[in-house]
Amino acid sequence: MPQRLASWLLMLPGLVWLGLLMVVPCAIILVTAFYERGTYGGVDWSVFTFGNFARAGEWLYLSIFLDSARIAGLAAFLALLIGYPAAYAIARSAPRHQTALLFMAMLPFWTNYLIRTYAWIVLLNPTGLANNFFQWLGLTSGPLPLLYNEFAVILGLVYNYVPFVILAIYSALQRLDPSYAEASRDLGAGALTTFWRITLPLTAPGVAAGAVFVFVLSIGNFVTPDLLGGGKLQMVGNLIYDQFLTARDWPFGSALSVFLIAVMLLLLFAQAVAANRARGEGRGHA
Amino acid sequence: MRRAYLVFIYVFLYTPIAVLMILSFNKAGMPTAWTGFSTDWYGRLLESPKIIAAAKNSLIVAIVSTFIATTIGTLLALGIERRKASTSLDALLFTPMIIPDIVLAIALLSFFTMVKFTLGLHSIILAHVVFNIAFVCAVVRARLKSFDWSLTEASCDLGAGALTTFRKITFPLIWPAVVAAALLAFTLSIDEFIIAYFTAGAGQGSTTLPMQIYAMIRFGVTPEINAMATIILLVSFILVLTAQRFNRGSVPGT
Numbered sequence: 001m002p003q004r005l006a007s008w009l010l011m012l013p014g015l016v017w018l019g020l021l022m023v024v025p026c027a028i029i030l031v032t033a034f035y036e037r038g039t040y041g042g043v044d045w046s047v048f049t050f051g052n053f054a055r056a057g058e059w060l061y062l063s064i065f066l067d068s069a070r071i072a073g074l075a076a077f078l079a080l081l082i083g084y085p086a087a088y089a090i091a092r093s094a095p096r097h098q099t100a101l102l103f104m105a106m107l108p109f110w111t112n113y114l115i116r117t118y119a120w121i122v123l124l125n126p127t128g129l130a131n132n133f134f135q136w137l138g139l140t141s142g143p144l145p146l147l148y149n150e151f152a153v154i155l156g157l158v159y160n161y162v163p164f165v166i167l168a169i170y171s172a173l174q175r176l177d178p179s180y181a182e183a184s185r186d187l188g189a190g191a192l193t194t195f196w197r198i199t200l201p202l203t204a205p206g207v208a209a210g211a212v213f214v215f216v217l218s219i220g221n222f223v224t225p226d227l228l229g230g231g232k233l234q235m236v237g238n239l240i241y242d243q244f245l246t247a248r249d250w251p252f253g254s255a256l257s258v259f260l261i262a263v264m265l266l267l268l269f270a271q272a273v274a275a276n277r278a279r280g281e282g283r284g285h286a
Numbered sequence: 287m288r289r290a291y292l293v294f295i296y297v298f299l300y301t302p303i304a305v306l307m308i309l310s311f312n313k314a315g316m317p318t319a320w321t322g323f324s325t326d327w328y329g330r331l332l333e334s335p336k337i338i339a340a341a342k343n344s345l346i347v348a349i350v351s352t353f354i355a356t357t358i359g360t361l362l363a364l365g366i367e368r369r370k371a372s373t374s375l376d377a378l379l380f381t382p383m384i385i386p387d388i389v390l391a392i393a394l395l396s397f398f399t400m401v402k403f404t405l406g407l408h409s410i411i412l413a414h415v416v417f418n419i420a421f422v423c424a425v426v427r428a429r430l431k432s433f434d435w436s437l438t439e440a441s442c443d444l445g446a447g448a449l450t451t452f453r454k455i456t457f458p459l460i461w462p463a464v465v466a467a468a469l470l471a472f473t474l475s476i477d478e479f480i481i482a483y484f485t486a487g488a489g490q491g492s493t494t495l496p497m498q499i500y501a502m503i504r505f506g507v508t509p510e511i512n513a514m515a516t517i518i519l520l521v522s523f524i525l526v527l528t529a530q531r532f533n534r535g536s537v538p539g540t
Contacts, residue, residue, distance in 0.1 A: 010365030025393035119302035220386025
């Protein structure tokens with residue numbers, strides 16, 4: 001059997017499955033977004049309209065998008081701030097320990113997302129460990145409002161996604177040739193200057209990959225704002241959920257999803273272009 | 287200082303999980319103040335028919351979807367690795383990993399509704415295979431990167447058929463990756479919530495464990511949830527650790 005045919009035959013079941021149950025459903029969402037909702041829910045396929053997109057652009061919904069983007073952006077920034085030093089510390093550890101250290105950082109990432117989020121309700125509620133601890137220290141007299149607000153949502157997002165940031169930056173640090181930093185030190189630059197001028201710019205693709213990943217998964221998140229925001233905080237994910245299960249306006253929910261995917265694709269594309277450029281420059285220097 | 291920071295990050299990552307686990311052995315119904323050691327809450331779990339039914343559903347979904355995804359995903363990896371690199375194929379396989387769960391969930395619900403497919407455990411299985419194919423394929427492909435294709439060529443040259451070559455040469459070399467991929471797929475499926483929630487249909491009969499947990503969490507913190515969460519976390523830890531033992535590097539980055 002010719003090689004090409006064999007390769008296609010092996011790929012066929014997987015491609016059919018992904019085509020039928022991922023590509024086609026996403027295409028349906030894209031099409032649905034241009035029709036009107038039916039009188040009793042569902043879709044009225046007789047009226048073609050741009051109305052759903054116009055509505056998504058209204059301030060009521062646009063502000064939810066902007067809020068989500070702000071929260072996702074903050075979560076990405078904080079995850080980088082916490083994750084970068086951790087990745088750096090792992091990359092500078094004894095080589096025989098690095099795999100185990102990285103594995104320990106990644107392990108929570110592979111456990112149940114709902115449970116990891118619920119764990120913060122246990123910690124942050126008014127009679128929870130965090131509040132008891134603060135009162136025991138005498139820092140506060142009564143319980144602090146730690147739960148069901150933006151703080152809790154951002155904390156939850158950072159907690160859930162920081163392992164991925166550590167992985168992305170660790171990979172970038174590993175590919176980094178240590179002689180660049182050594183040369184910088186030999187030429188008289190301090191540790192901080194070397195980090196700012198050499199290490200950080202050279203690991204920028206890892207930073208970008210980590211940031212885009214956290215942003216994308218946060219902006220479309222449903223569980224974290226729902227559980228830790230206490231229903232007071234609406235993000236795009238919750239808005240889409242409501243359109244499908246509560247308001248039963250599937251076309252509008254579809255338009256919001258298309259909008260969300262468009263933002264994501266734009267970011268991923270920008271990141272891929274930036275990474276390619278960085279690789280090109282790397283070759284130029286070598 | 288490096289060591290102190292590492293301690294900080296692991297304390298941050300593991301404290302919530304540890305507190306949850308410790309409180310699952312708390313005697314009183316209060317979820318926070320320690321009132322003595324007890325395993326009563328674990329007993330309660332076994333007495334709840336709802337939780338047992340949900341656990342059974344989750345196991346069915348995870349086992350069947352893992353079996354299908356491991357088979358299809360491994361074949362896909364073998365097919366892709368023997369042809370030229372393709373950006374569009376890579377993008378297609380990257381999509382299930384990065385697409386927001388909620389979007390894939392509503393897309394599948396719309397699709398199933400449109401083709402008038404009855405929802406239930408079987409539709410959750412079909413949906414879970416989608417993202418599991420991508421993960422299985424990624425793990426097996428990583429293993430195939432170091433695969434010496436001249437071995438299969440030699441086997442074919444010596445007259446072995448495609449199936450014999452797979453059975454005698456390819457599979458014995460890649461099976462640790464296939465087992466690891468299956469364990470990870472199982473973990474992902476048993477933990478997945480939103481896609482299952484949207485594709486389960488209206489009936490109570492197809493409630494999975496994460497759906498049951500979500501319903502319970504909305505009523506507040508209970509030691510019972512802590513006990514169930516502890517079991518699920520431990521199962522995930524064991525599965526992922528086993529996957530890592532079988533095939534170093536199957537957990538991305540390690």
